[in-house]
Amino acid sequence: MDPFLISVLSNIGLFSFLALSAWLLLIGGEISFGQQAYFAFGAYGGGIATAVWGWPFPLALLWGAGLGAGVGALVAWPAARLSGVHYAIATLAFAELSRACLNVFRYQRDVDGYLTGPDGANGFGDIRWVYETGIAPGTYLALIAGLLFAVITAIALASRFNLLAQLRMVGEDPILAGMQGLRVLRWKVGAAAAAGAIAGLGGGLYAHLATYVEPAQFSVMTGVHAVAYGLIGGLGTALGPILGVLIDIGLLESLRALAAYRMIVFGGLVALILILRPRGILDESLVAKVRAWARR
Amino acid sequence: MLKIRDVQTSYGKIAALKGVSLDIEDGGLTSLLGPNGAGKTTLIWTIAGILKAQAGSMKINGEDILGLKAHQIVSKGIVTVPENRLVFPEMSVTDNLIAGAFSRHRDKGGIESDLEDVLTRFPRLRERADQLAGTLSGGEQQMLAVGRALMARPKILLMDEPSTGLAPIIVEEIFEIIGHLRDEGRTIFLVEQNAHMALKYADRFFLLEQGKVTFSGTPGEVDEKEVLERAYLGARKAG
Amino acid sequence: MLDLVQNTVDGIAAGAAYALLAIGFTLIFGVMRRLNIAFGPSIMVGVFLGAWVHAQWSAGLVGAAVATFIGALIASAYIERLSFAAIRGDAALASMASSFALWMQLEQGVALAFPGRTTAFPGLPALPDLETAGLFLRGDDIMILAVAGIVLIALHRLIYHSHFGLEMRALADNPEAARVAQVNTKRVAFLTFCLAATVGAVAGVLIAAADGQISPKFGLWATLKGLIAMMIGGLGSLRGALLGGLVLGVVEAQAQWYLGAAAREIIVYGLLFVCLILLPAGLAGVRDTGAARKL
Numbered sequence: 001m002d003p004f005l006i007s008v009l010s011n012i013g014l015f016s017f018l019a020l021s022a023w024l025l026l027i028g029g030e031i032s033f034g035q036q037a038y039f040a041f042g043a044y045g046g047g048i049a050t051a052v053w054g055w056p057f058p059l060a061l062l063w064g065a066g067l068g069a070g071v072g073a074l075v076a077w078p079a080a081r082l083s084g085v086h087y088a089i090a091t092l093a094f095a096e097l098s099r100a101c102l103n104v105f106r107y108q109r110d111v112d113g114y115l116t117g118p119d120g121a122n123g124f125g126d127i128r129w130v131y132e133t134g135i136a137p138g139t140y141l142a143l144i145a146g147l148l149f150a151v152i153t154a155i156a157l158a159s160r161f162n163l164l165a166q167l168r169m170v171g172e173d174p175i176l177a178g179m180q181g182l183r184v185l186r187w188k189v190g191a192a193a194a195a196g197a198i199a200g201l202g203g204g205l206y207a208h209l210a211t212y213v214e215p216a217q218f219s220v221m222t223g224v225h226a227v228a229y230g231l232i233g234g235l236g237t238a239l240g241p242i243l244g245v246l247i248d249i250g251l252l253e254s255l256r257a258l259a260a261y262r263m264i265v266f267g268g269l270v271a272l273i274l275i276l277r278p279r280g281i282l283d284e285s286l287v288a289k290v291r292a293w294a295r296r
Numbered sequence: 297m298l299k300i301r302d303v304q305t306s307y308g309k310i311a312a313l314k315g316v317s318l319d320i321e322d323g324g325l326t327s328l329l330g331p332n333g334a335g336k337t338t339l340i341w342t343i344a345g346i347l348k349a350q351a352g353s354m355k356i357n358g359e360d361i362l363g364l365k366a367h368q369i370v371s372k373g374i375v376t377v378p379e380n381r382l383v384f385p386e387m388s389v390t391d392n393l394i395a396g397a398f399s400r401h402r403d404k405g406g407i408e409s410d411l412e413d414v415l416t417r418f419p420r421l422r423e424r425a426d427q428l429a430g431t432l433s434g435g436e437q438q439m440l441a442v443g444r445a446l447m448a449r450p451k452i453l454l455m456d457e458p459s460t461g462l463a464p465i466i467v468e469e470i471f472e473i474i475g476h477l478r479d480e481g482r483t484i485f486l487v488e489q490n491a492h493m494a495l496k497y498a499d500r501f502f503l504l505e506q507g508k509v510t511f512s513g514t515p516g517e518v519d520e521k522e523v524l525e526r527a528y529l530g531a532r533k534a535g
Numbered sequence: 536m537l538d539l540v541q542n543t544v545d546g547i548a549a550g551a552a553y554a555l556l557a558i559g560f561t562l563i564f565g566v567m568r569r570l571n572i573a574f575g576p577s578i579m580v581g582v583f584l585g586a587w588v589h590a591q592w593s594a595g596l597v598g599a600a601v602a603t604f605i606g607a608l609i610a611s612a613y614i615e616r617l618s619f620a621a622i623r624g625d626a627a628l629a630s631m632a633s634s635f636a637l638w639m640q641l642e643q644g645v646a647l648a649f650p651g652r653t654t655a656f657p658g659l660p661a662l663p664d665l666e667t668a669g670l671f672l673r674g675d676d677i678m679i680l681a682v683a684g685i686v687l688i689a690l691h692r693l694i695y696h697s698h699f700g701l702e703m704r705a706l707a708d709n710p711e712a713a714r715v716a717q718v719n720t721k722r723v724a725f726l727t728f729c730l731a732a733t734v735g736a737v738a739g740v741l742i743a744a745a746d747g748q749i750s751p752k753f754g755l756w757a758t759l760k761g762l763i764a765m766m767i768g769g770l771g772s773l774r775g776a777l778l779g780g781l782v783l784g785v786v787e788a789q790a791q792w793y794l795g796a797a798a799r800e801i802i803v804y805g806l807l808f809v810c811l812i813l814l815p816a817g818l819a820g821v822r823d824t825g826a827a828r829k830l
Contacts, residue, residue: 031631079811082815088570089766089811093805094808100801100804220755224572231628232632261643262643263642266639267638267640268636270633271633271637274622274629274632274633278629
């Protein structure tokens with residue numbers, strides 16, 4: 001496969017983790033501008049695990065996902081009483097706080113004679129596990145795709161067992177959901193943990209592909225993009241945020257002639273789509289129609 | 297039997313319920329009437345566990361339920377049909393109904409047959425089973441809310457002003473359904489502005505004025521005209 | 536001790552600009568119940584237009600300021616039409632996402648039209664610096680405080696002593712009731728956007744002129760400052776926006792002085808996070824009146 005195509009698809013895959021993470025919270029009724037923080041924790045955590053501590057890769061990924069889940073739940077617990085703009089800005093604040101802390105976070109150890117580890121604003125390089133084990137880009141892409149598929153399958157299973165529907169209820173109307181017997185706080189914190197885990201997993205994968213991460217990469221813009229993908233692609237299904245990523249990054253690559261105008265085109269396209277379909281392309285109404293048709 | 301004694305609920309410094317006492321007896325329809333602002337919805341939300349009472353007691357068959365949270369109240373079999381937030385608009389009618397059964401943790405068997413029963417009771421909902429609930433008319437949404445409450449296999453049904461915002465002919469339809477439910481022996485606590493309709497179907501009623509119960513009785517025994525006046529306008533001052 | 540006071544003085548000047556930005560956000564959120572996250576970039580468009588006019592015709596500060604207002608107004612109208620008026624009332628999330636999309640457009644548009652990290656903007660007229668009791672007030676800061684003060688007084692008169700202000704407040708309090716009371720809600724919404732653009736443009740001119748230059752990062756920067764100030768002060772309150780802006784400015788100045796730039800960021804965002812968790816009503820104590828709001 002053409003190496004450029006592999007690179008683009010890998011990017012789409014990695015951003016999909018972030019977009020799914022934000023989407024899950026949107027379903028639960030919260031806008032989070034801060035999922036990039038858990039992506040960062042997954043990247044830094046996973047990177048430190050392999051590059052500094054010499055852990056095996058799968059364990060490092062698990063560690064990154066776990067960090068994302070843990071911090072996500074920790075933040076969601078006090079923030080759960082907030083809603084709407086308050087919640088959005090609180091998550092933004094936490095993410096920027098994390099980024100500012102990573103800018104001063106230094107943790108370097110001697111590994112095989114080289115000083116390895118995060119060096120504040122100078123970044124964290126030499127996350128070389130993938131290259132030292134000689135994994136080809138194509139294989140890594142298969143890994144990304146496989147894990148993404150696993151996450152989507154998990155979400156589909158949750159849907160099958162009515163878990164996603166309950167989260168949607170909490171998201172649409174927490175008071176009414178409480179009246180149906182749902183424990184709203186548990187659902188909000190649970191969703192935040194799951195979303196944090198997904199973002200953390202993506203972050204770990206990203207760090208090892210890029211081999212270098214720095215705090216500036218995990219910016220507010222990244223976070224707001226993550227939410228936008230779900231809103232554009234559609235809130236009705238987990239495929240929605242992935243569609244959003246495809247439209248953005250896919251558009252970038254296919255319009256290479258217009259690369260300089262990519263955001264202008266993408267921005268205009270999004271604004272127009274949202275006028276026609278305020279809940280995204282694959283919105284709940286479309287998904288309901290598809291389900292009804294499939295039942296026949 | 298739900299016994300409510302001297303319940304006081306406040307919003308910050310504003311006391312909405314100033315010591316409410318009433319009984320909701322098993323089987324039959326108990327109605328709470330009263331003018332706007334009397335505290336009727338506040339009482340429902342207090343029983344439902346959404347609001348916390350500052351004083352008083354609420355017991356169901358001797359068991360204390362004051363201070364329990366919303367999901368705990370539901371698990372005791374006390375199910376609410378709220379006013380104005382009737383459905384989950386982005387979910388289909390069927391999904392809304394199934395949502396009502398989520399509180400039945402140990403009773404999962406029979407959800408399918410209960411769904412069938414509800415759809416049979418409300419043929420209009422069966423017609424619209426796959427539609428998004430937000431696209432239903434006001435009366436249909438009210439039916440959906442009642443159907444959803446039934447899916448929870450309630451011991452007591454709390455209904456908050458089901459006639460709100462509905463055309464008179466739809467109101468009659470809804471109340472007919474409520475009447476059927478009462479005839480089946482269910483326990484219903486109905487809070488209503490529309491005192492006339494409520495008195496037609498109630499077995500007994502209470503009048504709430506300014507946060508306190510001021511009157512109680514059965515429709516047969518009382519002067520309906522006087523009750524209606526007080527229910528809509530509040531007690532007349534002496535002289 | 537003197538440092539503390541000096542920093543406070545410096546911080547208030549910066550805070551005045553932040554307050555204006557926060558007020559812009561608040562005006563739109565108060566009236567439309569939706570967040571326009573493209574507010575910062577719309578001012579940036581104005582400021583860059585001002586820089587361009589100055590570069591072309593040596594228009595000076597006045598010319599640049601006028602161009603800034605015009606640019607900000609056009610950009611705001613664009614956003615209002617596409618992201619707010621065109622999207623149905625209950626889809627607040629869609630408005631926010633749409634305004635973000637337009638932000639991307641505006642930012643790239645500006646970056647393409649003005650390549651280069653910074654572009655020059657005419658400076659503030661040279662006012663003498665004031666020195667009293669060991670405290671130092673820069674001429675620039677005096678100018679900013681004076682202009683911001685005038686704008687705030689004018690805004691107060693507009694909002695609390697004019698018919699249009701009454702319509703705005705009615706719409707902010709209860710949209711349905713306002714409509715029934717014959718308030719032309721669409722017109723008021725549009726004009727509110729224009730008002731926000733004007734206030735923001737003042738902030739933009741002050742900041743750009745004080746710096747003498749502008750960069751495409753201005754859009755994000757102004758958005759963050761405005762949002763933070765608004766939330767610290769209390770969402771939906773103009774008094775809160777003013778208070779929040781001043782507090783932000785002072786906290787930044789103190790943190791920068793005593794602990795340096797990196798710590799300053801940590802403190803500001805930490806403060807914001809803690810504020811939101813512990814004091815969601817903000818410093819102005821704004822309570823949500825219980826209407827089920829969705830954004």
